[in-house]
Amino acid sequence: MVKRPAVKELPGPKAKEVIDRNFELLAVTTQDPDALPIVIERGEGIMVYDVDGNAFYDFGSGVGVLNVGHAHPGVIDAIKKQAEKFTHFALNDFFYESAVILAQKLVELSPGEFPKKVVYQNSGAEANEVMMKLVKYGTGRKRFIAFYHAFHGRTQAVLSLTASKWIQQERFFPTMPGVEHVPYPNPYRNPWHIDGYADPKELVNRVIEFIEEYVFRHVPPEEVGAIVFEPIQGEGGYVVPPKEFFKELKKLADKYGILLADDEVQMGVGRTGKFWAIEHFDIAPDTIQFGKAIGGGIPLAGVVHRADISFDKPGRHASTFGGNPVAIAAALEVIEIVKELLPHVQEVGNHLHKRLKEFEEEYKVIGDARGLGLAQAVEFVKSRDTKEKNPELRNRVVKEAAKRGLILLGCGDNSLRFIPPLIVTKEEIDVAMEIFEDALKAALK
Numbered sequence: 088m089v090k091r092p093a094v095k096e097l098p099g100p101k102a103k104e105v106i107d108r109n110f111e112l113l114a115v116t117t118q119d120p121d122a123l124p125i126v127i128e129r130g131e132g133i134m135v136y137d138v139d140g141n142a143f144y145d146f147g148s149g150v151g152v153l154n155v156g157h158a159h160p161g162v163i164d165a166i167k168k169q170a171e172k173f174t175h176f177a178l179n180d181f182f183y184e185s186a187v188i189l190a191q192k193l194v195e196l197s198p199g200e201f202p203k204k205v206v207y208q209n210s211g212a213e214a215n216e217v218m219m220k221l222v223k224y225g226t227g228r229k230r231f232i233a234f235y236h237a238f239h240g241r242t243q244a245v246l247s248l249t250a251s252k253w254i255q256q257e258r259f260f261p262t263m264p265g266v267e268h269v270p271y272p273n274p275y276r277n278p279w280h281i282d283g284y285a286d287p288k289e290l291v292n293r294v295i296e297f298i299e300e301y302v303f304r305h306v307p308p309e310e311v312g313a314i315v316f317e318p319i320q321g322e323g324g325y326v327v328p329p330k331e332f333f334k335e336l337k338k339l340a341d342k343y344g345i346l347l348a349d350d351e352v353q354m355g356v357g358r359t360g361k362f363w364a365i366e367h368f369d370i371a372p373d374t375i376q377f378g379k380a381i382g383g384g385i386p387l388a389g390v391v392h393r394a395d396i397s398f399d400k401p402g403r404h405a406s407t408f409g410g411n412p413v414a415i416a417a418a419l420e421v422i423e424i425v426k427e428l429l430p431h432v433q434e435v436g437n438h439l440h441k442r443l444k445e446f447e448e449e450y451k452v453i454g455d456a457r458g459l460g461l462a463q464a465v466e467f468v469k470s471r472d473t474k475e476k477n478p479e480l481r482n483r484v485v486k487e488a489a490k491r492g493l494i495l496l497g498c499g500d501n502s503l504r505f506i507p508p509l510i511v512t513k514e515e516i517d518v519a520m521e522i523f524e525d526a527l528k529a530a531l532k
């Protein structure tokens with residue numbers, strides 16, 4: 088029998104009390120107590136239990152972190168064993184073998200027949216910070232190209248790459264100069280109103296042309312160090328670009344000696360059914376930024392990069408906690424679990440995608456259903472003809488789903504992502520789809 092979510096009251100009395108104290112003492116982040124008033128007590132697999140005894144399906148995976156599920160026994164065991172030996176030794180000044188073993192694995196997992204190295208950090212934003220330092224130092228070029236709707240983190244320099252929402256930028260300007268944004272090849276919604284599903288080539292050509300004809304009109308291409316991209320835009324709405332896009336981008340980059348910097352913080356570590364999402368697109372990027380899921384819930388991030396752009400002298404870069412031994416022990420375990428799960432992710436991901444496509448057929452408010460593997464989303468519109476966005480409906484669905492025990496997260500202005508732990512079963516997806524449909528019906532009333 089498949090375990091089902093069960094919610095009595097949301098938020099319950101204990102949750103209310105914690106949330107009130109939270110807002111008294113913690114700075115505002117993106118918490119939304121109206122939509123997701125969920126105060127966790129413990130997690131197990133795809134389940135989350137809150138402080139009032141409510142049980143949920145976590146179809147947000149702790150915002151893309153718990154790819155192996157909550158409290159995976161193998162990961163817990165690895166963490167415990169490492170914690171008993173040593174919890175810290177500062178990899179910037181000392182050595183431990185597990186850091187080398189993990190680097191070897193990450194290098195082997197990353198496409199490209201060139202020598203590679205690894206830098207460890209603690210968060211996705213930090214990974215992108217270091218990527219920019221590597222590119223600047225290694226190429227001598229100081230400019231970057233990034234995409235509209237991209238999310239790469241919120242630290243000061245990385246904010247210059249992020250072009251997701253103005254709220255993230257307001258009053259933080261100036262960030263780092265030298266970043267140009269260009270449209271991402273979003274098949275459903277792009278500046279040229281091209282149907283990118285029907286005519287992917289046209290969409291890809293327009294984006295490449297935009298870079299060459301518009302950006303390179305005023306930005307000397309030989310000053311651009313890297314084009315930074317998400318292989319599937321995550322916070323921007325789980326947007327899957329046409330298959331040929333990255334090959335064309337690579338041709339353009341090669342023409343001008345520009346590197347490709349692949350931000351896999353959200354889409355990596357098996358989320359799409361390949362270890363790195365870029366593997367769906369048959370190119371080898373020059374850097375891969377990783378984070379979120381790699382440490383199985385323990386902070387770990389970093390950059391796999393071409394050895395020829397790596398730091399040459401001590402002192403150019405270091406991080407006290409980067410490559411924490413407990414996080415590395417967890418990551419070594421996560422990698423093995425995820426490698427085993429990849430065929431399963433493709434199978435259940437296809438199942439989830441098919442179900443969401445059926446909803447798209449049936450409910451006119453769903454303008455688009457898209458995704459790869461277990462990185463899936465639906466986009467809500469007021470009209471299919473005008474594609475007018477419907478964020479209000481999306482927000483109501485998040486709330487109604489939570490009340491019924493299904494944790495879903497928004498993405499983009501008006502989309503909803505479905506990103507359960509990779510261990511999710513078809514049966515659990517079916518239960519989640521029942522709840523989603525009930526929530527949608529309630530939200531439409």
Ligand SMILES: Cc1ncc(COP(=O)(O)O)c(C=O)c1O
Nearest residue numbers: 210211212238239240321352353
């Ligand atoms: C693609 C991508 N890059 C970077 C980040 C930033 O990661 P962090 O919040 O760990 O700094 C995120 C976070 O959502 C992300 O989705």
